[in-house]
Amino acid sequence: MILYPTLPSWKNKLVTFCQQRPTSWLGRRLALLGRKLVMRKLPVPVEAQVEGIKVKLHLHDNICERRFLFMPQFFDQDERTIIAESLPDDGVFVDIGANVGLYSLRASQSLGPQGVILAMEPNPVTFKRLKTNFSMNDIGAKVVLEQVGVGDGDGELQLVLHPDNLGEASAFADFAGEKITVPSRSLKQLLATHAINKIDVLKIDIEGFEDVALVPFFVKENATLFPKTIVIEKSEDRWRSDLLGTLVSLGYVRHKTTKNNHILLFGAEGS
Secondary structure, eight states: OOSOTTSOHHHHHHHHHHHTSOSSHHHHHHHHHHHHHHHTTOOSSEEEEETTEEEEEOOSSOHHHHHHHHOGGGSSHHHHHHHHHHOOTTOEEEEESOTTSHHHHHHHTTOOTTOEEEEEOOOHHHHHHHHHHHHTSOOOSEEEEEOOEEESSSEEEEEEOOSSOGGGOBSSOSSOOOEEEEEEEEHHHHHHHTTOOOOSEEEEOOTTOHHHHHHHHHHHSOGGGSOSEEEEEOOGGGOSSOHHHHHHHTTEEEEEEOSSEEEEEETOOOO
């Protein structure tokens, strides 16, 4: 089977070479070199199947799409593994800042017909790619995709678009870029709208806005709605409140900190 039908044969082989490099310094350098060769005169987008997930990837303007195609072995493996292992067949996965859906699509592989994926992405360009990627896969679970930002209530957010990386669009940007206005809703409102009364796993990556989206929810909600597992992007330097401290005070344990994220478990032993 040709995994990358929009690429010539030699580039197919080189992408596979990149994906098979070991997770070592040398393996990473070789994968980056192979990526550089493939990226020359590259058609856009690239259709691919990676880790059993079918995607249409735009590699020139979104870092996570490049990483997933060329180096999935380096792409948040600890986070994506614990998400998959923490979801029961009828589980609920909530993805705040879903980007093009790579986390949500991984989660879908663990869910059956009674499972639910609720994924939110405010950037219109990114949201379109998210919808496309979901349409390419046979998903057994119920899928709800919302083109909204998640904040502390109904309203609007001003999103600053990163000039080089679509995935870094931020409501609290420390860079110059095009500004767009997007709708915003609270997590509580979104769950109620879709009659979701539990969360098994929550992943959030919204470039420094995580505390605004989560602190009001956790302070006001009953513990029965608390996610069992949370993956939060490491953005403490931009938070205005102590999100991690709030979660620990409510019974979460810091399970692991990776290069990009904190992983917390509710009422579990740390490691």
